[in-house]
Amino acid sequence: xxxxxxxLTGIRVLDLTTALSGPYASQLMADLGADVAKVESITHSxxxxxxxxFIGEVxxxxxxxxxDKRSLQLDLKQGADKKxxxxxxxxxxxxxxxxxAGALDALGLGCGVLAARNPRxxxxxxxxxxxxxxxxxRKSAFDATMQAMTGFMSVTSEPEGGxxxxxxxxxxxxxxxxxxxxxxxxLYNRERTGKGEVVDVAMFDCLFSALSYxxxxxQATGASPAPSGTTHASVAPMGRFQASDGWLMIAAFTEGxxxxxxxxxxxxxxxxxxxxxxxxxxxxxxxxxxxELSVVFRTRTxxxxxxxxxxxxxxxxxxxxxxxxxxxxxxxxxNLLRPQALPGGGTxxxxxxxxxxxxxxxxxxxxxxxxxxxxxxxxxxREWLRE
Numbered sequence: 192x193x194x195x196x197x198x199l200t201g202i203r204v205l206d207l208t209t210a211l212s213g214p215y216a217s218q219l220m221a222d223l224g225a226d227v228a229k230v231e232s233i234t235h236s237x238x239x240x241x242x243x244x245f246i247g248e249v250x251x252x253x254x255x256x257x258x259d260k261r262s263l264q265l266d267l268k269q270g271a272d273k274k275x276x277x278x279x280x281x282x283x284x285x286x287x288x289x290x291x292a293g294a295l296d297a298l299g300l301g302c303g304v305l306a307a308r309n310p311r312x313x314x315x316x317x318x319x320x321x322x323x324x325x326x327x328x329r330k331s332a333f334d335a336t337m338q339a340m341t342g343f344m345s346v347t348s349e350p351e352g353g354x355x356x357x358x359x360x361x362x363x364x365x366x367x368x369x370x371x372x373x374x375x376x377x378l379y380n381r382e383r384t385g386k387g388e389v390v391d392v393a394m395f396d397c398l399f400s401a402l403s404y405x406x407x408x409x410q411a412t413g414a415s416p417a418p419s420g421t422t423h424a425s426v427a428p429m430g431r432f433q434a435s436d437g438w439l440m441i442a443a444f445t446e447g448x449x450x451x452x453x454x455x456x457x458x459x460x461x462x463x464x465x466x467x468x469x470x471x472x473x474x475x476x477x478x479x480x481x482x483e484l485s486v487v488f489r490t491r492t493x494x495x496x497x498x499x500x501x502x503x504x505x506x507x508x509x510x511x512x513x514x515x516x517x518x519x520x521x522x523x524x525x526n527l528l529r530p531q532a533l534p535g536g537g538t539x540x541x542x543x544x545x546x547x548x549x550x551x552x553x554x555x556x557x558x559x560x561x562x563x564x565x566x567x568x569x570x571x572x573r574e575w576l577r578e
Contacts, residue, residue, distance in 0.1 A: 195551060197224025202378065203575065205230060205279060205286040206260065207267075209237040211334070211363035212317050212394065213289035214256045216370040221259040222544030222554070225285075228571045229257065229562065230276065232266035236564055247533045249561060258531050258541055258558040263572075264565030267298050275572070276300070280308045282575040285374055289317040292328045302389050312387040313377045315370050321393035332394050334362030341398040342415075346405065349420035366397040427473040428452070428480055431510060432488035434496055438510035439488060441500075446470070448505060455503035456487045531558040 202225040206217040214229075214237065221227045231237055242252040263279075265272040277300075280286060286305060288295055295301055295316075302314055316322055319332020335356055338344050343361070344354035373390035381387060399406075408416055408424060416424050421440065423429040428449075429442045443449045446469070453462040461467050466476045473480055488496065493509050500507040511519070517540075522528060528540040538557075547553050 195554075197554075198548065199375075200224035202226065202284045203282060204228065205276070205283045207295075208287055208289040208317070210239060210289070211256065211360055212367045212370070213287055214239070215364060215367035216315075216317070216374075217260065217287055218256045218258070219367065219371045219544065220285075220374070227260040228263045228279070228567075228575075229260045230263050230265050230267075231564055232264060232272075233564070234266065240564070246539050247535050247537055249534060251539075254531060254533070254539055254561045255541055257561040260559075260562060261567035261571055262562035262565055264568045267300065273299065277304075277308050279572070279575055280305055280312060283309065283312060284378065285313045285315060287315045287317070287370070287374070291331060292316070292318045292320070292322050306387065310386055311381060313374055313381065313390060314387065315374050315377075315390040315392060317366055317370055317392045317394065319394050321396060322389070322391045327395075334360040337362035337394045337398055341395060342402060342405070343398060346416050346419055346424075348418040350418050352418070352420075354418075361401075362394060362398060365401050366392055366394045369397045369400075422477070422481075425470075425474070427470065427477045428484055430481060432485055434488050434493040435491060437493045439493055439496055440508045440510055441484075442506040444506065449473070451503045452500075452505045455499050455505050456484070458487070526553045526555045529555050529558045532560050534560065534563070 199220055202220070204217060204220055204225050204227045206213065206227050206229045208214050208217060209231075217225075217227045217229070229237070237253065237257070239252045239256075240250055242250045244251055246254065265276055267273050267276060302316075305312055305314055318328075319330055319337070320327040322328070338347075338356050338361065339354070341362075344356055347357055348355040370390070370392045373392055377388050377390050405416055405424075421429075421431045423442075426442070426444055429444070431438050431440050433439075441452070443452045449467075449470075450459075450462045453459050465472065467473050467480060491499075497507065497509065516522065517528075527543055527545070529543045530538045531541050532538055541558055543554055
């Protein structure tokens with residue numbers, strides 16, 4: 192059977208990134224078929240190579256977001272290695288960086304220099320606050336500080352608690368996804384113009400954009416949204432409820448789902464109760480409604496409630512931990528995991544690229560192992576420069 196040609200097959204990416212935002216972006220591109228050359232040096236390698244715990248000989252963190260890439264060892268502070276990078280730039284389609292704004296300029300690898308070597312090059316620069324001049328341009332930025340600065344932590348917390356960081360590093364993941372969107376759009380635009388361009392991805396901008404309706408909600412009310420925890424500023428009832436043996440999440444987003452919920456819990460008259468009859472009333476009486484529902488949900492197990500809520504078409508889910516999810520039927524049915532070989536033997540499961548194109552079968556072939564530092568240097572140079 193012929194190998195499936197992936198959407199980014201033939202696209203060459205010089206990946207100068209470390210940590211999460213950049214490597215996650217280049218991982219998505221590698222999953223889509225791009226030839227990703229991860230550029231590191233002994234003195235400036237990706238710091239996630241050392242993040243514990245290890246699986247065998249490698250970091251759990253590094254293997255998760257660096258498989259299906261090749262490693263190219265170059266020290267960009269050394270003249271000969273910098274010249275080699277510039278030669279490779281001439282053969283690349285994309286260069287990706289998540290250094291602080293101005294860092295590549297300081298190395299003599301600014302946008303003008305790279306564009307002069309390859310006018311068709313797409314230059315994607317992920318930074319905290321973008322490439323335009325501002326008081327924040329050269330400040331460091333990380334997931335936690337971005338979640339704090341963009342207001343995410345103010346609404347993630349429970350009403351009675353202090354600000355909370357979302358456990359998943361959305362301050363890196365969201366910009367990474369926007370970066371891939373920007374790169375692929377720029378590649379499409381290059382087909383029309385014949386020219387490359389700079390894709391400026393600011394972590395602050397991306398998280399601010401993701402606030403979405405919170406921006407307009409604040410303007411509608413004239414006040415910052417209160418911490419919502421597992422509830423919703425504009426929907427009731429929505430939240431977690433304790434069954435007799437664990438937590439359930441309920442989300443009655445519409446009037447129809449609310450009526451379904453009332454029937455499911457044996458309280459059909461609540462749908463006509465003046466305190467709960469519309470979303471406006473339910474929001475005004477949210478605390479009372481949540482307390483009443485909490486009493487009801489404690490009377491049965493999660494499994495019992497799931498069967499009932501399924502029967503009445505009420506949006507719900509048990510609150511699962513990551514170990515539970517790894518064994519969830521949807522993960523198996525959708526083939527969301529791919530095996531990756533480990534140095535020294537054994538395998539680890541990594542997530543596949545989540546988008547499925549048309550009738551193509553999801554890519555569940557074994558992932559190429561995350562590379563050792565400099566493992567493919569000679570190979571990349573030989574392949575890219577032989578043309």
